[in-house]
Amino acid sequence: MTALTFPLTVDLKHVHLTDEQFYQLCINNPELTIERSAAGALIFMSPVGGESGNREADFIIDLGNWNRQTQLGKVFSSSTIFRLPNGASRSPDAAWVELSRWQRLTPEQRQKFPPLAPDFVMELRSPTDDLTMLQDKMQEYLDSGVRLGWLFNPQAQQVEIYRLGQAKEVRSLPTELSGEAILPGFTLSVEPFAD
Template structure:
């Protein structure tokens, strides 16, 4: 197998395939996304972002596993949304229904979008980039996108039909028909109530 030697900066100037990105990621400690063939480096997250991502992931994972609903993927997981040029996005948390995963875990990027994507906004995230990710998820089949905003202590829920609503810190996040029965009091996310 030929060795792929690429110098990766914040964003590459040439087109890269999803398979090439997978090779790069295997040799490198950085996280990347592939936006229409261009590599975008994703800087390490801060402690608040990591805690919130971990909290949502843990609760979703336990719930999905206990109810045999599907698979919950961590932030490093890439989802191949388009080819030629390739589009690989990585949500902070992704959920895929059980029937869509069977036989598809092959050590590559997951083919297609998650059914539910969670994005936790970091201080260095630009609003337009967050909205681009939301639109990429929704236009490729994601049924729910939760955008967690630590600064305002809100979660915005986006759906493919164009509806969106904002939950406050005292509200409860609901998996709707994508993760049926899943409920997460947001007070727990912001440490106002433990348990």
């Protein structure tokens, strides 16, 4: 018997789940972390370990504390799935949506998977994540309208900065990141990741 490797992509070929069917699949299987590609393939993600989960939580806390002070938007965890304009349904490790964009959504849209691309996303590469797949996901976010994204790569002690309409910037750790005009006043000091 062959062991499963994650992420596991299941191409449904001739079966196309509607947004509602995909929503129900996720809600009825809360133990699974599922994303959907623009082509409709289901992507099953593995849970993260303690180190990755702790780093992710620290980043969300920092983003949340900044947002609590500024009240400029809404912060979301990796449990939130966003329906992107290209038809994909993705869940970044952390996300932020500017308040007026969030308020334009109907109560039902806010309750289910929000049909918009966040303004800002963070992804943290875990030991089981394929770097190229994450880089493609970051490009998909930009193509969908995300204005700023950070991809943390502990294995290379780097962070990749994605900006709408600009080339990717790669920085070695330690570094200090700025939320720029998207997250005004937000900074994040990133130390090298422990082995």
